[in-house]
Amino acid sequence: MRHGPVPARGSAPPDPWRLRYQGFDPAEEGVREVLCAVGNGYLVSRAAAPESRADGVHYPGTYLAGCYDRAVSVVGGRTVENEDLVNCPNWLPLTFRAEDGEWFAGPASAETLELDLRAGVLTRRALVVDRDGRRTRLTQRRIASQAQPHLLALETELVPENWSGRLEVRSALDGDVSNTGVARYRGLTSRHLVPDGQGVDPDGTLWLQVAATGSPLRIALATRTRAHRAGTTLPAARTDEVRAGWAAQVLALEAVQGSPVTVEKTVSVYTSRDPATGAPLRAARTAVQQAPGFGDLARDHALRWTELWRRCRIDADFDGIGTVRLHLFHLLQTYSEHSVDLDVGVPARGLHGEAYRGHVFWDELFVLQLLNLRFPELARAVLRYRHRRLDAARQAARAVGLRGAMYPWQSASDGREESQQLHLNPLSGRWLPDRSNLQRHVGSAVAYNVWQHYQATGDLDFLAGTGAEMLLEIARFWSSSAVYDPRRGRYSIRGVLGPDEYHDGYPWSDRPGLDDNAYTNVLASWVLARALDAVEALPDYRRDELLERLGLGQGELDRWQEVSRRLHVPFHDGVLSQFDGYERLAELDWADYRRRYPDLRRLDRILEAEGDTVNRYKASKQADVLMLFYLFSAHEVRGLLRRLGYPAGHELLHRTTDHYLRRTVHGSTLSAVVHAWVLTRSDRRASWRFFRDALDGDLTDVQGGTTAEGIHLGAMAGTVDLLQRCYTGLEIRQDTIWLDPRLPSAIGRVNLDLRYRGHWGIALSVDRRSVEVSLRESRQEPVRVGFRGSSTIVRPGRSHRFAL
Incomplete structure (x- = not known):
């Protein structure tokens, strides 16, 4: 099926709460392992078969939030250092055999894999036939507990169909x-x-501890394996197998034809990073010894998922709602209440694989807009992760001779820049310089998230405590970066990269970076203005404290005002230029390249392999200038440009969108999200096509192999937010919830619940005739709701309907 969870061949339309695969396909296994992964915000475990090993088809991987290790490699004669999200010991190994037959190593016959999104349970069913023709029906259920985040559990039911005799089950921990x-x-x-x-x-608990090679990290696992028939414990002879990095036990049981044997494997995981833990090995052993059986674990786990889905309610009458829920599911598995106290950010590829080494990029820009109106405490925790790394950002700015805070493009454990120095082009086999660290706009993303969180929550304590300090230091960085150009009478920001990522320098210069990237400069102007607003919003005593702590005087604040109004923004042919000098680039022969290369998403690699460079052409990997129209309404963008002294008419959005849309290859999954958003007001059919493309991104692995390396979390969150904010026209500004719906023709209604400034239950219902906002009864203040230029007050326990 093109959209929504994939059904079995020939089955009825899929349940929008279940993702189901039938049969075994080695080429698809990596994608299935990622999309059917189970997690809880503390960890995520890929859906690899328990009997499998990393063999090029399967890849058992379990990743713990924030658990990185640093290692040195030699590449092309150069020494490089990388910090990776660690693949932790494999907790899954479990296999079986009948009598003295071979251990089951897969694959099996008639295999199905089904992920129940509502309850957070992965179920596998298969028929195993050994060399002697003995048939055993296999059913496995797997969870990563949302109720007890250190616990994982695997229940395996084995039914001998045509044999009786000794059954051996081997359960292990593999380091x-x-x-x-x-x-x-x-x-x-x-x-x-x-x-x-x-x-x-002595009680049969297996345990294993490992240490990281380049950091103080230690990870401990303990497991308990029990067998029963219809709830009655089965006697079993136990044989232990222990060697360095491996702990296993074999249980020998009596199997009876047609009678199910259930084996429960419960695993606990702790690390030396965990708060209130002490020794991780002791904690792991204690937790697994005290853990309830699988049934009780699964019940409590399902109850937590019920609570999460209640708070994440979003319904729409189109066939892709199941995929929207799948995306929400993986967001909640990557970052949850269990992440809050771990000092972790939002990894761009979730905790589902090793792409981008598990680093944190700017993808939180797409994620936090969703969390602000659903789980503001989670959004605040992400911002605290950034605040703890503020000193590292200050040091980075000083290292390049600037003031303020320069956040890294890639972040991990301690806030230093983790962007790689080299990257491999697999088409040419060459290692090339990597300049992606010049994407200084990541700091503006942090600042934007700070201000949007404040707008959505009204949390002045957050702004006064941590938010304003980050915002002011990022503003200081932009002011320090801006260089006055007397020829123009304006300020320039030089040597940076925009979100496009393809262009990392001018073809006529050896100097890395670009000058006056429009997205970077307009957003820097916005940051400077919001920093001044934050100063005004703070209580007098806190304002004085913060200005004194940062050494911010009136002279510097006056400079912020000046720079924010006089940054250079380039234009050409009546559209916003991606950067200064963009109009000098050549036009690519698009027809020729599309004929020779059906997939141009990695146009940069194609051109480099041909001995050319994408820097020569007006070609974009993903939305760059158009990101402005993603973050701000067209009205706000015009206001920002006019504040900078540039005329900006209503036609600017259409001309700019058309120009870049024809020159963008959408090499990032985020690009479809942004284009769907931007086109909502001008071309709803095109917006819908991009929305469906964004839904398909990981489900159909549109980039050909990247999903198996980890989900694209920003794009997943972005698709949900397209329903939540874009198609409903929802904006939070001026202490008001503004609504201006533009539903695509394929959607007749959208219903969702929001949290806003202390209100836990704001129900929003949009259809073709009306918009209705309802507040649950509470003691909170009334909410101002705006609709197309006018606003009204809605009180707790009341509702208001606007006619379209």
Whole structure:
């Protein structure tokens, strides 16, 4: 099926709460392992078969939030250092055999894999036939507990269909793992963990501890494996197998034809990073010894998912709503209440794989807009992650001779720049300089998130405590970066990269970076203005404290005002230029390249392999200038440009959109989200096409192999937010919820619940005739709701309907 969870071939239309695969397809296995992964914000575990090993088809991987390790590699004669999200010990290994047959190693017959989004349970069903023709029906259920985040559990039911006799089950913990999940990284150091002890306790508890090679990190696992028939514990002879990095036990049971045997494997995971833990190994052993059975674990886990779905209610009458829920599901598995106290950011590829080394980019710009109106406490935790790294950002700015805070394009454990120095073009086999660290606009994304969180929550304590300090230091960085150009009588920001990422320098210059990227400059102007607003919003005593702490005087604030109004923004042919000098670039022969290369998403690699460079052409990987119209309404963009002294008519959006749309290859999954958003007001059919493309991004692995390396979390959140804010026209500004719906023709209604400034239950219902806003009864203040230029007050326990 093109859209929504994939049904089995020939089945009825899929349940929008279930993702189902039938049969075994080695080429699809990596995608299935990612999309059917289970997690809880503390960890995520890929949906690899328990009997499998990393073999080029399967890739058992479990990733713990914030658990990184640093390693040195030699590439092309150069020494490079990378910090990776560690693939932690494999908790899954479980296999079985009948009598003295071979251990089941897969694949099986008649195999189905089904992920229940509502309850957070992965179920696998299969028929296993060994060499002697003995048939065993296999059913496995797997969870990563949302109720007890350190616990994972696997329930395996085995039904001998045509045999009776001895059944052996082997359960293990495997610490012999590496980071080999991304092919282009395999020439780099991949071993991050070494054995630090393993064993079996007298009660049968297996345990394993590993230590990271380049950091103080230690990870401990303990597991309990039990067998029962219809709830009655089965006697089993136990044989232990222990060696460095491996702890296993074999249970020998009596199986009876047609009678199910259920094996429960419960695993606890702790690390030396966990708060209130002490020794991780002791904590892991205690947790698994005290853990309830699978049924109770699954019940409590499902209850937590029920609570999450209640708070995430979003319904729309179109066939892709199941995929929207799948995207929400993976967002809540990556970042949840269990992430809040871990000092972790939002990894661009979730906790589902090793692409981008598990680093944090600007994708939170797409995620936090969703969280602000659903789980503001989670959004605040992400911003605290950034605040803890404010000093590192200050040091980075000083290192390049600037003031304020320069946040890194890629962040991980301690806030230093983690962008790689080299990247491999697999088409040419060449390692090339990587200049992506020049994407200074990531700081503006942090500032934007600070201000939007304040607008959505009205949390002045957050702004006064941490938010304003980040906002002011980012503004100071932009003011320090701006250089006065007397020829123009304006300020320039030089040597940066925009969101496009293709253009990292001018073809006529050896100097890296570009000058006056329009997105960077307009957003820098906005940051400077909002920083001044934040100063005014703070209580007098806190304002004085913060200005004194930062050494901010009136002279510097006056400069912010001046720079914010006089930054240079380039134009050409009546459209916003991507950067200064863009009009000098050549036009690509698009017809020729589309004929020779059906997929141009990695046009940069294609041109480099041909001995050319994308820097020569007006060609974009993804939305750059158009990002302005994603973050701000067309009215706001015109206001920002007019504040800078540039005329900006109503036709600017249409001309600019048309220009870049014809020259963009959408090499990032985020691009479809942005274009769907921008086109909503001008071409709803095109907006809908991009929305469906964004829905398909990971579900159909549109980029050909990237989904198996991890989900695209920003794009997943962006699709949900298109329903939540874009198509409803929802904006938070001027202490008001503004609405201006533009539903695509394929959607007749959207219903959702929001949290806003202390209100836990604001119901929004949009259809073709009206918009209705309803507030649950509470003691909170009334809410001002605006609709197309006018506004009204809605009180708790009341509702208001606007006619379209």
